Amino acid sequence: MAAFPVTLILSSPDREAVSVRCESVRLIASDSSDGKTAGGSVGIRRGHVPALIAVAPGPVRAFAEGREVFRCTTSGGLASVADNRVTLLTERFSETEQP
Numbered sequence: 001m002a003a004f005p006v007t008l009i010l011s012s013p014d015r016e017a018v019s020v021r022c023e024s025v026r027l028i029a030s031d032s033s034d035g036k037t038a039g040g041s042v043g044i045r046r047g048h049v050p051a052l053i054a055v056a057p058g059p060v061r062a063f064a065e066g067r068e069v070f071r072c073t074t075s076g077g078l079a080s081v082a083d084n085r086v087t088l089l090t091e092r093f094s095e096t097e098q099p
Contacts, residue, residue: 003021004021004022004023004064005023005046005084006021006022006023006024006025006044006045006046006062006084006085006086007019007020007021007022007084007085007086008020008022008025008060008062008070008086008088009085009086009087009088010060010072010074010088010090010093011087011088011089011090012089012090012091012092012093013091014092015092015093018072018093018095020062020069020070021064022062022063022064022069022070023045023046023063023064023065024043024044024045024062024063025043025044025060025061025062025063025086026041026042026043026044026059026060026061026062026063027041027042027044027053027055027058027059027060027061027074027079027088028040028041028042028055028056028057028058028059029041029042029053029054029055029056030054030055030056030076031056035054035055035056035076036056036057036076037056038056038057038058039056044081044086046084047084048081048084049081050081050082050083051079051080051081051082052078052079052080052081053078053079053081054076054078055074055076055077055078055079055088055090056076057073057074057075057076058073058074058076059071059072059073059074059096060072060073060074060088060093070095071095071096072093072094072095072096073093073094073096074088074090074092074093075090075091075092075093076090076091077089077090077091078090
């Protein structure tokens with residue numbers, strides 16, 4: 001498998017962090033002050049500008065070589081994007097089976 005340029009890291013208080021190498025990450029940004037209302041999908045690829053993103057509850061997906069390589073559902077949280085790394089801090093997340 002090729003070396004992938006983006007690293008997705010998920011962290012929550014009750015689980016060991018998960019790290020996934022991929023080409024892109026897709027998550028749902030929050031569109032409200034309470035962080036619960038979905039605003040729209042955000043895609044992150046190599047070279048994305050540094051950002052802090054309020055993440056709404058829902059799916060987080062990682063892609064490589066044209067297919068989904070990781071999927072989980074989060075309770076929402078905060079994603080930091082910098083240096084080809086997406087770090088998502090969330091209260092909880094659960095991995096779902098791959099298609």
